[in-house]
Amino acid sequence: MKRSIIVSVVAVGLALSACNANSGSDEAKSPASGTSKGGDLTILTSSQTVTLDPAKSQNLAITTLSLFNRRLTSWQIEPGQPAEAVPDLATDTGTPSADGKTWTYTLKSGLKFSDGTPITAKDVKYGLERSFAPELSGGLGYHKGLLEGGDQYQGPYTDGELDSIETPDDTTIVFHLNKSYGDWPWIVSMPAFSPIPKAADAKPQEYGQNPVSSGPYQVESYKEGSSLVAGRNPEWDQASDTVRTAGPDTITMQLGQDDTVAAQRLIADSGDDQNAFQASFVPPAQLSQIQSDAGAKSRLVTSEAGALAYLALNTQSKSLADVKVRQAIQYAVDKKAVQIAVGGTIGGEPATTLITPGIAGREEYDLYPAGESGDVEKAKALLTEAGNPALDLTLLVESDPVEVSKAQAIQQGLQRAGIKVTIKSLEYEAWVAEATGDKGEYDLAISSWQPDFPSANGNIQPLFASSEIGGGKYNLARYSEPEVDELIDQASASTDPAEAQKLWAQADRRILEDSPVVPLLFKKNSFLHGSNVQNFFVTPFPAYPNYLKVSLGQ
């Protein structure tokens, strides 16, 4: 889980877009069941490298790694529907014990690796154990703190097996957790839950260069910094897989592409580029260009409002200790100006809640109704109630031009209510160090957030649990409220999705009553594809194209 989709998908930049959300092309509406087979798909990415070692990967369940690796569960991502956990290698999304601490999975029958050997529960266990090795760190590791003994275990190379993962037979795998955790079905969709045959792991550091495939594709060639070519895995069986349609015969990732040039290639839409899409967001300049190019505009796909951009109010700062002052800021902020700073409605929609759209259980409400540009009088009234403190606040922001524009919009908004704001803009690393460090010497910070997995848990816990303050963690408001911690614990523990969703929605509202953050916008991302690319859509979550369904016209 990290700041927004930015890190998850490597693409850096702001995505602005037009109104034709998810229209893409007419073909994009064709159902996945009608996917055409064949053709050579190209993915243009600014990334220099592709990490195909599941232990080291932070890939979303619907992007590159999932073309090669299956996990116990996966995400069903379809236009107009909230993200759903569905079985992948397993026959269901897991059976919890009564206390929610033990989860049992059964593998589907007939599953095979690309080398023809059967996929067994032991391969899943081994793949997961590898992810604990310090030598293979860097991936999504939510399971490490949840599995019993996981905090001490350092991988199969030095510590043998992890006892909390049991494999009573070749098709059954049982996980023993140290607490009840209702989102475990999402956790087992993460890269580390990909099966890896121990026999293929003689040189663990090199495993990712040519992994044994369980998904529909296998690596044919990989040149770091240049390209990755994937061809079909003959052992993969469509009948056992409901999330991958495996349309193209080959998929070539062209690495290290300049975003501007890549976007120009797709606008020109000539030759092989008709079979290509860009993995990074469309740069703002090309986005403007596309508006006046009907051909390109029809191939631009924009997500609905998704990742949350927010203003964190440091509750541990003396100036912001009074809840009335924090509530005054809710009214003083000019969200319309912030929206303009990101390019208008094409950049995002005003937000009033915390849980990201596209995640089940989200409730829409507005505790601080202030119109589109804020309610300065109401803000002033609240400040009067708080004793009219002289406010001179420091606003921490990344030095990215769009982020700075947002900061200026906030500065001007708060100025109207007599709150002085000094903007402190820092390079990304410095921003991270200061915002997530232990000291917390700031009053306000602008950030954005998209969870790593589609549960409200991923929205609420990392940003508002008191355990997430400082130490590189993202409770930037440094908010600590026992009642909220209790709600988070209850919701996390619940294995009944309906009950958990209700609790998360309750936490969302309870948190905003204390006003530790001002929800600014739900951001939109835009992507461009060639004219022969089909089934290309972007949902609110994860606001990123579903690689597993993309196909080519024949």
Place this chain on the structure above:
Amino acid sequence: MRTARFLAGRLAGMVVVLVVISLVTYALFLLLPSDPAQMSCGRPCTPENLAIASEFMGFDQPWWRQYLEFVAGIFQGRSFGSGPAAVHCSAPCFGYSFQLNQPVTQLIWARIPVTFSIAVGAAVLWLVLGVALGVLAAVRQGTLVDRSAMAFAVAGVSAPVYLLGLLGILLFGFTLDMVPVSGYVPFSESPLDWLWHLVLPWCVLALFTSAVYARLTRGQMIEALEEDYVRTARAKGLSEPKVIGRHALRNVLIPVVTVFGSDVGQLLGGAIITERVFSMPGLGSLLLSAVGQGDLPLLLGVVLFAAFLVVLANFAVDVVYGLLDPRVAQTQR
């Protein structure tokens, strides 16, 4: 003997410069606010995970020890972690990129052919074009030829290479469809495709840089043509091409070679913007990615390598000086 001493002195100087650069770069590396262990810690990055990653990568050691281990790694190689999953980085180890999962030396090595292909072709083009234009402008001083050449030079110097690159791609790649818009094909795979993919980057870089050489050559040539030895050569009855080619140009080339040496050295360290615009996986694009991703070990390795090339190029310039002008070798003993 004198030459050997001259070379030995220069080599010793090179080593000192490199040690200083490595220390300064390392100091900057440590002063930067980002923590390389944090970048490789995974998500969620708990304090325990961070401590494990930091220990594994060696960033839990005091700075001087980290530096010494880095230097020792260049000569002996290094290992991170233990057991079968340990990361090995064989000598000369310029660090290990935990984000790209490869030794920095290996990453640099893989990128060298790309950058060298860009640099060598562009350098030859700009040298020939720049010197020819400069000579022509000097010989035809004050004429339309001179003014046109200098107008070209001003335009070339003023145009940012990123803009030139994009305009080149738009015109020759998209509109005229004459050359590929991006990518690199190794010479070993297809010499023709290699050439075809490089033509535009070469021209863009050469256009930009030759302008500097044209101005430099022109100024030097105008000065040289007024020297006594040129008048003598003419008085001897030598033809004008011989006076310019054999006598004047040889002297003009000395400052040109100085600039050329350091320019090529810098370019070999990575044509950052050109590589990025043309999506070529060279050292410049590696450096850019290291900066973008906060990959400090990679950044350190690439910066040191680039510094090494600049120092080496300066060394080569000193040697070539001696060949062009024997007086130099004597005074530099």
